[in-house]
Each structure stands twice: as structure tokens, then as C-alpha cells.
Amino acid sequence: MSTLFDQSGEREDGWLRVEGEQPVPDTGNVIVSVDxxxxxxxxxxxxxxxxxxxxLDEVEGIADSLNSIALVSLxxxxxxxxxxxxxxxxxxxxxxxxxxLRATGDIRIDQVLFFWRCGFDELLVSHGPTIExxxxxxxxxxxxxxxxxxxxxxxAGQRPWQRRWQSVDAxxxx
Amino acid sequence: MYRYDQFxxxxxxxxxxxxxxxxxxxxxxxxxxxxFKPIRLQNGVxxxxxxxxxxxxxxxxxxxxxQMRMLAHIARKYDRGYGHFTTRQNIQYNWPALSDIPDILxxxxxxxxxxxxxxxxxxxxxxxxxxxxxxxxEVADPRPxxxxxxxxxxxxxxxxxxxxxxxxxxxxxxxxxAAMQFHDIGLEVRRNDDGELGLRxxxxxxxxxxxxxxxxIRDFLPEADMLAYCEAILRVYNTYGRRDNKYKARIxxxxxxxxxxxxxKDVEAEFERIRGGVLDLPQEDRDDIAAYFAEPDFEQLxxxxxxxxxxIAGDKGFARWAAQNVHAHKRDGYGIVTIAVKGTGEAPGDAxxxxxxxxxxxxxxxxxxxxxxxxxxNVILPHVKLDDLPAIYATLVEAxxxxxxxxxxxxxxxxxxxxxxxxATARSIPVAQDxxxxxxxxxxxxxxxxxxxxxxxxxxxxxxxxxGNIGILGLDRRGxxxxxxxxxxSGDETxxxxxxxxxxxxxxxxxxxxxTLVETYLGLRLTDDETFLQAYRRVGAAPFxxxxxxxxxxxxxxxx
Numbered sequence: 001m002s003t004l005f006d007q008s009g010e011r012e013d014g015w016l017r018v019e020g021e022q023p024v025p026d027t028g029n030v031i032v033s034v035d036x037x038x039x040x041x042x043x044x045x046x047x048x049x050x051x052x053x054x055x056l057d058e059v060e061g062i063a064d065s066l067n068s069i070a071l072v073s074l075x076x077x078x079x080x081x082x083x084x085x086x087x088x089x090x091x092x093x094x095x096x097x098x099x100x101l102r103a104t105g106d107i108r109i110d111q112v113l114f115f116w117r118c119g120f121d122e123l124l125v126s127h128g129p130t131i132e133x134x135x136x137x138x139x140x141x142x143x144x145x146x147x148x149x150x151x152x153x154x155x156a157g158q159r160p161w162q163r164r165w166q167s168v169d170a171x172x173x174x
Numbered sequence: 175m176y177r178y179d180q181f182x183x184x185x186x187x188x189x190x191x192x193x194x195x196x197x198x199x200x201x202x203x204x205x206x207x208x209x210f211k212p213i214r215l216q217n218g219v220x221x222x223x224x225x226x227x228x229x230x231x232x233x234x235x236x237x238x239x240x241q242m243r244m245l246a247h248i249a250r251k252y253d254r255g256y257g258h259f260t261t262r263q264n265i266q267y268n269w270p271a272l273s274d275i276p277d278i279l280x281x282x283x284x285x286x287x288x289x290x291x292x293x294x295x296x297x298x299x300x301x302x303x304x305x306x307x308x309x310x311x312e313v314a315d316p317r318p319x320x321x322x323x324x325x326x327x328x329x330x331x332x333x334x335x336x337x338x339x340x341x342x343x344x345x346x347x348x349x350x351x352a353a354m355q356f357h358d359i360g361l362e363v364r365r366n367d368d369g370e371l372g373l374r375x376x377x378x379x380x381x382x383x384x385x386x387x388x389x390x391i392r393d394f395l396p397e398a399d400m401l402a403y404c405e406a407i408l409r410v411y412n413t414y415g416r417r418d419n420k421y422k423a424r425i426x427x428x429x430x431x432x433x434x435x436x437x438x439k440d441v442e443a444e445f446e447r448i449r450g451g452v453l454d455l456p457q458e459d460r461d462d463i464a465a466y467f468a469e470p471d472f473e474q475l476x477x478x479x480x481x482x483x484x485x486i487a488g489d490k491g492f493a494r495w496a497a498q499n500v501h502a503h504k505r506d507g508y509g510i511v512t513i514a515v516k517g518t519g520e521a522p523g524d525a526x527x528x529x530x531x532x533x534x535x536x537x538x539x540x541x542x543x544x545x546x547x548x549x550x551x552n553v554i555l556p557h558v559k560l561d562d563l564p565a566i567y568a569t570l571v572e573a574x575x576x577x578x579x580x581x582x583x584x585x586x587x588x589x590x591x592x593x594x595x596x597x598a599t600a601r602s603i604p605v606a607q608d609x610x611x612x613x614x615x616x617x618x619x620x621x622x623x624x625x626x627x628x629x630x631x632x633x634x635x636x637x638x639x640x641x642g643n644i645g646i647l648g649l650d651r652r653g654x655x656x657x658x659x660x661x662x663x664s665g666d667e668t669x670x671x672x673x674x675x676x677x678x679x680x681x682x683x684x685x686x687x688x689x690t691l692v693e694t695y696l697g698l699r700l701t702d703d704e705t706f707l708q709a710y711r712r713v714g715a716a717p718f719x720x721x722x723x724x725x726x727x728x729x730x731x732x733x734x
Contacts, residue, residue, distance in 0.1 A: 055417065079212055080295065082335025086412040089332060094447060110196070110213055117331035129209065140192045144185035146328040147401075148452035157181035160459050161326055161401065161452075 002104075002126045005134045007116060007152075007168045013124070015050055015071060031073050034061055041068050050100070055083045059090045066097050073124075076105035085118040092119035092150060109133040113141035113165065117149040141165065175238055175544065176321050176466045178286045185328075186283045189290060193217050194276035201273055216296060216334065218289030219275060223596050228267045228275055229292040230282060234302035234320040234344070235263035235547040235554075237287075239538035242545055244285045246530035252278050257530070259515060259523040261587055261638055262341070263301050263547045264292055268594050296334045297327035297408070301343045303351045304548035307467060308556040310504035314363045314371055316346035318464040319400060322455065326401050333408050337415035338423035340408070341380075352549055353641055353665035355379045355388040358425045359407060366394045373400060377407060377437075378429030381635035385671040386426040389434045391441065397460060399445070401453040406444035410437065470542035470557055475507025479560035485567075492567050494616060495578040500563060509563065511541075511555040512548070513570060514577040514585055518614045521603045522588040523551030532573040536566055549638075549665075550587055552580065582619040583627050583692070584610045587638050591631030591648060592655075598631035600648025600655040601681070605629055608685045613692075622692055625706045626665070641665035643707045644691060645672040646684065657684040661691070661718055662710045675715055676723050687722060694721040 004013040015029045024030055024040050031050035032040045034057045040049050050071030051062055062069065072091060074084035084103065091097040101120045109130040115123055125131050133139065145153055145163040156164035178186070196213050199205040205213075207221075214221075218229040230245070237245075245265055249257045252274045253267045260266055270278060282288055292299055300320040307315045323342055327333065333340070343357040354360035360376035373395045379388025395403050411425045414432070429437055486493040501510040513533060515525050525533070533553050537545040540562045546554035558566060570576040579585045586609065589595065591602030606629055613619055628642030632649075639645030645660035656678040663672025679687045692706075698717055699709045710718070 080335050081417055082295075082332070083337075083412055083415075083417065085332045085335070086409050089409065090413070094444075108209065108212070111334075114331035114334060129204075140195060142185060142188040142192060142329065144181055144188065146185070146325045147330050149331050158179060159181075159325065159462075160454070160456060161322075162181055 002124045003131045003134075004122055004124050006122045009137070010135060011122070015048075017052065017073075029070070031071060037062060037065060037069070041065060050102075052104070053084070053087065055081055059087050059095065063095050066091075066095055066099075069097075069099060071100040071102060072097065073102040073104055074120075076103060076107060079106045079108050079111060085114060088115075088118040088120055089150070109138070110140055112139055116151045117145070117153070117165075119150040143167075175236055176233070176317075176463070182286070183283075186286075186288050186290075189217075189288065190276060190279045190283050193279060197272060197276050212294070212335075215294035216291055217275075217279070218292035219272070220293055221596070222268065222594055223592075224594070225269050226272050226275070227594070228270050228278060228289060229260070230265050230267070230287060230289045231292050231299040232263050232265060232287070232547050233324050234300060234306070234317050235304050235549075236302075236306070236317060237545050237547070238543045239534040239545070241285045241287055242530055242534035242537060244281060244287065246527040246534065248278055248281060249530065250527040256524055256526045258521070258590060259525065259547050259551045259553070261549045261551060261589075261636060262299055263304070263549060264299055265547070266590070268590070290328060291334075293339075294334070295336045295338050295340075297323075297330065297336075297340045297342065300324045300327070301341070301352055301357075301549060303345045303347065304546040304552075304554050305351055305501065305510055305556065306346060306546075307469065308503055308508075308510050309347060309349075310502060311347040311349050312504070313348075313365055314346045315464070315467050316344040316361075316363055317467045318460065319361060319363060319373070319397075320344045321463055321466070322400065322460070323404065326404070326453075330408075332412060336408070336412055337417045338420065338425075340411075340425070342404070348667060350665070350667040350669070353638065353669070355667075355669040356381055356385075356638070356641055356665060357388060359404060360388045361400075364394070370396070372396050375403060377441075378426040378434075379669075380424050380426040381638060381640050382424065383421055383633040383635075384424075384427065384430075385635065385640035386430065387669045387671065388426075389429060391434065391438050398455045398457070399449050400455060402449045402451065403441075403445050405453055406441045406448065409444055410440045414440075470544070472505045472508065472557070473559070475505070475559065475561075477506040479507060479563075482560040482563055485564040489564075491571070491576075491578070492564060494620070495567055495570075495576055496563060498578045498582065498620070499580040503557065505557075507560055509558055509560050511558050511563070511566060512580040513553040513555065513575050514579050515552050515575070516577050516579060516585050516610070517574050518577070518584070518610050519607050520610070521590075522586050522606050525553070529573050529575055532569060532575065536569060540566055550585065552585070578616055579619055581624045581626075583613050583622055583625040584619060586610070586627045586629060587642070588629040589631050589637035591629075591637075595631060595636075597634055598648070599633070599650040600631050600657065602629045602631035602637055602648055605646060605648065605657065605681070605684055609688055612685055612689060621702075622696065623702070623705055625692075626663075627688070628663075638665060639663070640671045641669070642672060643705075643710065644688060646688075649678065651678070655681045657681065657687075659684075659687060659691070659722070661715060662707065664707055673715060676719055690721050691718055694718050 048070035153163035375392035376388030592598040630637035660672030
């Protein structure tokens with residue numbers, strides 16, 4: 001069972017992933033694969049549309065439709081395949097996507113901060129120990145950051161490239 | 175030298191605490207090896223043939239005596255009394271217990287060192303010219319650039335799970351002493367026609383099973399844009415680099431398959447988008463980092479040293495060592511000492527704790543408290559007075575560190591090979607030891623002259639065999655070690671990949687084969703000054719082939 005988390009903790013998943021040749025339901029929020037995005041967008045259905053990209057699906061393939069897409073889901077088939085970190089940054093920074101960015105796949109607790117820093121909003125986690133750690137708010141992340149990226153970072157240290165991560169509590173307090 | 179500020183200290187301390195917790199969870203069984211592996215790799219911990227191995231970063235090869243003593247302490251307390259200096263200016267310990275590693279990292283942190291990103295598919299320790307700040311041919315010290323890159327690449331959230339490892343080298347002079355063009359990104363600090371400092375950028379160099387010389391992607395990059403440009407390269411690589419085959423995953427393959435022009439278009443487009451933004455490096459901050467590497471307080475000395483000349487005249491051993499292992503310094507009256515960690519019959523790059531202590535003492539006393547590790551697995555004293563050389567030599571002799579072979583055939587590079595490494599297909603160290611003994615006679619070595627011999631125990635080429643004038647690659651042929659020879663490789667500014675000369679040789683024959691190559695060279699060189707590489711480039715492989723595989727020995731050829 002996968003569990004959805006954002007930076008505040010566990011939350012309900014309001015999206016249905018439509019896989020393979022399954023029909024796209026007429027209502028509700030759905031996530032479809034890249035090759036079905038045109039079909040979903042043209043269907044005039046009721047509900048938001050998201051798209052799921054596998055590591056080999058290029059961001060450019062959906063660039064023209066991003067205004068109509070509410071969520072992009074990027075897959076990490078293995079923790080070691082980090083190509084989607086960069087894709088998230090392309091989406092956010094080059095294409096200006098400001099819908100929801102979701103990560104799926106082999107997500108481990110020790111990497112959670114990297115997702116937030118590359119522009120992801122939420123993680124659909126299947127790895128048991130990671131779910132447990134996130135539920136208990138146990139993240140081993142280091143808050144000193146040596147490079148500017150995305151997310152809740154503030155200028156820190158003495159160098160222009162240094163940052164410090166703001167925890168959710170601090171973010172809400174500010 | 176760079177010194178940690180509070181931010182660096184907080185970071186490294188947090189990192190050690192994080193890893194301590196992770197190790198405890200591994201030792202207790204809560205973390206499986208599968209879950210632990212990505213964590214340990216990013217902290218320099220490998221699981222080798224017999225034990226865990228810890229690789230400690232020595233950023234751009236620069237360290238002080240306190241740090242060198244700590245490396246000795248770790249060898250003594252947690253290992254078997256020695257460490258192995260690597261071709262990436264790191265040190266490896268082959269026998270630490272996993273449960274001790276957090277303590278080792280704490281010890282390292284106390285002297286501003288770490289093992290972060292010394293393995294894994296991330297940006298590795300940034301290397302630089304080991305003569306940085308000391309050599310007269312330098313345009314600018316490359317280390318401030320390397321330090322900024324070290325910081326920027328540390329736990330870069332986008333660059334920790336790249337298709338493959340990623341290595342960056344920086345040089346600051348036209349002479350390449352860091353094999354810069356064999357790196358994923360190679361940077362050469364230079365001035366443009368207007369006298370401004372900037373970088374020439376190479377991309378896609380590498381060794382491994384598909385060796386490539388880096389291609390120039392930018393002739394001149396303003397200093398302020400260094401991070402933006404590197405980040406653009408990394409982003410393009412992480413997006414388009416292959417992940418279906420680990421042997422095709424390095425950026426060199428992407429450059430090769432995509433073509434430099436096409437790749438450059440992507441890189442430049444991303445660079446144009448992000449330049450002048452948050453990654454911009456203001457002059458003030460560049461100066462601030464450069465100030466850490468300011469020149470030491472050199473004395474005004476005469477170019478000639480009486481004590482030095484006297485020792486040369488009176489001691490043949492000293493004279494030979496000085497001629498071979500002391501290089502010209504940019505300042506009169508000073509020299510750069512190469513301590514060859516290549517004693518006869520020793521494993522290249524292996525130093526005992528006692529030897530490390532001796533080198534630390536020498537660095538503290540005679541070299542403004544500075545030492546360097548070279549990619550050729552030697553230790554450098556970058557700033558020593560010529561007057562002090564006799565005393566330094568005497569100390570090195572006593573510590574068995576006075577091999578007078580810098581740049582000669584026994585100043586080899588060799589990887590740990592099958593004696594330690596889980597990836598190796600053949601042993602490297604015994605081959606190195608055999609060659610070291612065969613050519614132990616220094617007069618003979620000097621007669622042969624400059625010759626870079628490099629040995630790798632597998633196709634991954636950690637021993638840089640592709641860049642060897644003579645390269646030796648150990649393979650496994652149906653359970654038998656077989657050594658393939660390449661000729662004509664070079665890791666300097668005339669970088670070249672060596673060419674396979676013919677069928678390989680067994681462990682018993684490889685030493686003879688090297689002797690044959692050397693004899694052939696001596697027989698055909700035009701003058702005593704024509705180096706092996708020059709001669710090879712002049713005559714090509716044919717004469718060497720003819721002597722290695724004479725028609726009267728058809729059996730050797732059958733081995734193909």
C-alpha cells in the first residue's frame with residue numbers, strides 16, 4: 001500500500017491513476033500516462049487531469065499542455081535513478097509549471113529532502129520503513145545546504161550559494 | 175588552505191551524526207544492506223572482497239600536517255597501520271570495522287575532513303593540480319575554483335543519483351598535471367585576450383572501458399559563471415544520460431552519442447536561462463575563497479643555495495633524488511618536493527602510519543604546514559627551501575620514502591586490484607611490485623628517462639592504464655590472469671588514449687614484456703632526451719609489436 005505525504009505529513013490521495021488501457025472515468029481527478037494526455041484533455045470530462053511520466057518520457061512532450069494539467073507525477077523506479085529530480089526542475093523553472101508535482105516509486109527516507117528541494121509537493125511512498133519514518137516525522141535531513149535550489153530555503157552562511165532549510169513549523173511561523 | 179567556518183562545521187557534524195544513526199540501524203539489522211547501500215556509498219564506504227573500505231576525501235589533494243597526522247592515527251587505530259593514496263587524491267582504508275566508521279568520521283571532522291561523496295553516482299571529490307600555488311607556469315591557483323565546486327556539489331539534491339559517477343578536475347596552468355582531460359568536466363583556468371580570468375571547459379573525458387579525451391565545450395567561461403555552467407551540464411546529463419547500461423552511463427557516452435554540438439546547444443540554452451541568477455559568483459566572494467589559498471610568507475632568497483649545491487656535490491644519492499624529485503618552484507630559493515610513495519617492491523600509494531607521521535612533520539617544519547597528494551599517488555611538499563633539502567632527504571631515507579624515481583618507470587600508478595577490490599579481474603599490486611624490482615637500478619631508470627607506466631586490475635581503469643605511456647590492464651581469461659598492454663597513452667596536456675598493442679600476457683610473462691618494450695625503445699630512440707612517449711609517437715606501434723610478438727614465437731600470438 002502506498003501512502004501520500006506532503007511536507008506537513010500524511011494526506012488523502014484525491015487522484016486516481018489510470019493505467020494501461022483502462023477507461024478514463026468521466027468525473028474525478030485522474031492521472032493518465034503521457035500517451036493518453038491528449039485524449040483525456042479532449043474528452044471534456046469533469047475533474048482535474050494529471051499526467052504520469054516514466055523516466056524515459058520527456059518533459060518537452062507535455063510542455064504545450066501544462067496549462068491544462070493540474071498535476072505531474074514523476075516516477076523513480078529505483079532510488080538510484082534520479083533523472084526525475086532534474087525533470088522536476090525543468091518543469092518548475094524552465095516551463096513555469098505551478099501545479100502539483102508528485103514523486104512516485106522507490107522513495108527512501110534519506111532522500112526526502114531532495115524531492116522538496118527539486119520542486120516536488122508530494123510523495124507517494126511505498127517503502128514500508130519510509131512510510132513509518134514519515135508518519136513519525138523522523139527525517140534524517142541535514143539543514144545546511146551548499147547550493148541554492150527550490151523549496152523552503154533561506155539564505156544562510158557567509159557565501160552566496162549557501163542556504164538553510166526551513167522546517168514546516170518554521171515555514172508556517174514565518 | 176581552506177578552513178571550515180561555522181556553517182561547514184555544523185554541516186559536517188550533522189552529517190556524521192546522521193551516518194552514525196544509519197550505521198547503528200544497519201548493525202542492529204533494522205536497515206537491510208539494500209537500504210543501507212545508497213547511504214554508505216555517499217559516505218565513502220564500500221563493501222569490498224574481505225571487508226568494508228573507507229575512502230576519505232582530500233579535497234583537491236591539499237592537506238596540512240594536523241590532517242596528515244589524523245590520517246596516520248586512523249591507519250593505526252582503526253586499520254592495519256597503513257592507508258592507500260588514490261589517483262583521485264583520496265586515501266583509502268581497507269580494513270575498518272563498520273561499527274568504527276562513525277568514530278573515524280568524527281575524528282576526521284575534528285580536523286575538517288570527511289568522506290562525503292567519495293563513492294556513489296554523484297559528483298566526487300574535486301581534484302586539482304598538485305603543484306597548485308607552487309609552480310611557475312601557473313596562471314592562477316586552481317584550488318579556489320575547486321573549493322567552490324566542492325561546496326556547491328556537496329549534497330546537491332539533483333546530483334546524488336546521476337546515471338553514473340561524475341568527476342571534476344581543475345588546473346591553473348597550460349601544463350596538465352591532473353589528467354584534466356580524462357574527467358567528466360575538466361576546467362582550465364586561463365586569461366582571455368583582455369586579461370580577464372576565466373575557464374576553458376572540457377566535457378566528456380573519462381577512462382573505463384570506453385576511454386575518451388574530454389572535448390572542449392567552452393573556450394572561455396567568465397569566472398562568475400562557473401557554477402551556472404556546471405549546473406547546466408549536470409542537469410542536461412542527468413536528464414539525458416543513459417541508465418540502461420552502466421558501461422554507457424558516463425557523460426562521455428552522452429557526448430559521443432549525441433554529438434558535442436547538439437549537447438552544447440542544450441547546455442548553453444540552460445546556461446543562458448540560469449546565468450546571472452542565484453548561482454552567480456560575485457567577485458567579492460571569489461576573492462574571499464581565494465584568500466584562503468593566499469601565498470605563504472615566502473622569504474626573499476637567492477636563486478642558488480650553497481647548502482643545496484654542496485650536498486649535490488658530496489652525496490650521489492642526494493644528487494639523484496634532487497634531480498628527479500625536486501621540481502622548480504615559482505620563487506627563487508624554493509623547490510617542490512615529490513615524495514615518491516613507491517619504494518622498491520611496495521604497493522604504489524601505500525603509506526604506513528609512521529611514514530604519514532614523518533611526512534606530516536616535514537610538511538609542518540619545512541613546507542608552511544602544507545602537503546599535497548598527487549593523482550600519481552605521491553605526496554608533495556609544495557614549498558620547501560633549497561637550503562632544507564638535505565635535511566628533508568635524510569629524514570626521507572630513514573623513513574624509506576626517498577625513492578628517487580618521480581616520473582620514472584617505477585613511479586607507477588596501480589589500483590588495489592584483486593588483492594582488495596570486488597570489481598577487479600586480476601591483481602595489480604604483484605605486477606607493480608615485480609616491475610618495481612626489475613627496474614630497481616636507478617641508473618637504468620634514469621637512462622630510460624620519463625616513462626609513465628600505469629596498471630589497472632580491471633576494465634574500470636582506476637589505475638589509469640589508458641593514460642599510461644605503457645598501460646597494463648589485468649583481465650580474467652577463463653580463470654587465468656591475463657595482462658593486456660596499451661602504448662602511447664598520456665594524461666598530460668597532450669592527452670591521448672593508449673592503443674592496444676596485441677594479445678595479452680600471463681602474470682609470469684608481463685614483466686618480461688615490459689622489459690622488451692623498454693629495450694626496444696632504448697634501441698630506437700634518436701637521442702637520450704627523446705622520451706618513450708615521443709619515440710612512440712614518432713615510430714608508431716610497429717617496432718614494439720615486432721619485438722613483443724616475434725614471428726619465431728607463434729605460440730604467443732595464438733593466445734589471442
